[in-house]
Amino acid sequence: MASASKRNRIMNRAHILRAIWRTPRISRIQAAALLGLDKSTVSLVVNELLDQGLLVEVAQGEASRQGGRKPVLLQINPNFGAVLGMELQPGFFRAALCDLHGQVLKNWTVERCRRKESFSEYLLEIIESLLADTGEYRPQIMGVGVAMGGLVNSIKNVIAGSIPLNLESYDFQHEISDRCEIPVIAENDANACAWGELAFHRTTGMHDFLYVFVQMRSDDQALLDYGGIGVGIGVVINGTLYPGANFTTGEFRSAFWDHQGSGQFSLTNQEAAQVTEDPALRERFFRELARNVAVIVNVMNLDNLFVGGDVLKYQQELDPILHEEIQRNWPYDTPVQCQISFSSFGENAVVYGAAGMILDRIFSDQIFPLGDIRNRHGRAEVLSKFTEAILGLGER
Numbered sequence: 250m251a252s253a254s255k256r257n258r259i260m261n262r263a264h265i266l267r268a269i270w271r272t273p274r275i276s277r278i279q280a281a282a283l284l285g286l287d288k289s290t291v292s293l294v295v296n297e298l299l300d301q302g303l304l305v306e307v308a309q310g311e312a313s314r315q316g317g318r319k320p321v322l323l324q325i326n327p328n329f330g331a332v333l334g335m336e337l338q339p340g341f342f343r344a345a346l347c348d349l350h351g352q353v354l355k356n357w358t359v360e361r362c363r364r365k366e367s368f369s370e371y372l373l374e375i376i377e378s379l380l381a382d383t384g385e386y387r388p389q390i391m392g393v394g395v396a397m398g399g400l401v402n403s404i405k406n407v408i409a410g411s412i413p414l415n416l417e418s419y420d421f422q423h424e425i426s427d428r429c430e431i432p433v434i435a436e437n438d439a440n441a442c443a444w445g446e447l448a449f450h451r452t453t454g455m456h457d458f459l460y461v462f463v464q465m466r467s468d469d470q471a472l473l474d475y476g477g478i479g480v481g482i483g484v485v486i487n488g489t490l491y492p493g494a495n496f497t498t499g500e501f502r503s504a505f506w507d508h509q510g511s512g513q514f515s516l517t518n519q520e521a522a523q524v525t526e527d528p529a530l531r532e533r534f535f536r537e538l539a540r541n542v543a544v545i546v547n548v549m550n551l552d553n554l555f556v557g558g559d560v561l562k563y564q565q566e567l568d569p570i571l572h573e574e575i576q577r578n579w580p581y582d583t584p585v586q587c588q589i590s591f592s593s594f595g596e597n598a599v600v601y602g603a604a605g606m607i608l609d610r611i612f613s614d615q616i617f618p619l620g621d622i623r624n625r626h627g628r629a630e631v632l633s634k635f636t637e638a639i640l641g642l643g644e645r
Contacts, residue, residue: 262298265298278320304325333380336599376425390431392434394607395434397413397436398411398479399411400437445602447609448608457551461538463559475513478513554588557594561592
């Protein structure tokens, strides 16, 4: 067991590193005030991280009213490492390589069907081909996030089930991550989208929001199984993804469903398959979706709602319906204060989110207070091990 002093050093490094990641161009004095730490402690840790090359000094800030030296501003060195995000779908995958600021260095969209090989062989081959195609960046890659539809425990790295990928009780850690040279973490696609908003909009101070991810698939199997419409929800509370007791947060069937079809909504499979072509069916679906979302937004008093996926092309149709139904669900005369935003990441929301999840893990606090919502399921221990393995924070 680590000594108290070593544990404090690890905690201080983690907190300072995350503060600088979330607040680029921050000074040592500002970081000390933000974290309630001694200026000398912050300076010591910052100097070590500068020596490691993980931080860089970028500019001088304004001097205080009392005058004196101008503070030196700090930020993460974007070139210290890189992360790879993937979206895995039947028949194709998308991927993006990002630096530590989240800037995209390279994109891929590749049609790739699983043939007779096992899922493990299929995915390992994809990962290896992507890593080989990163060229000079390969030695810098610190982790890979893989997002997919299904029930995914991203802390234990286990997939309870994925209908699109035909998986059940799949040990992703053993089958994939342990067989790769760098950590590979699985995540649900809607949750990945929520991670993307957290990571790439980290400087905006958003803490509590909903991400609604809508897929309108047109492949024969999806149309046959459930009409092609699938909706997942990512829930963010207190600045981190809320997984629920069994990592099934965001999975639901509409309150209006009553065995009309095998999907999530009160549409027959045939009706669901025609939503993209039939404006009347599309409005019916959008209104039902909005009424389900309105309950969550109002019950949880969320001030931000993000929408992404295939529904982005219908933004002008869906946006007024969401506003109307959220307000209609509210029992008071006062307007609901909820900002509705359609993802700016477009078709790459899942990919960037998978990369964002890895970035958030790298710059995690590691140590969470007892009872903190973020520490459910032993998350603190997992993140601590991940960050120490990636950055070696526990070695000094």
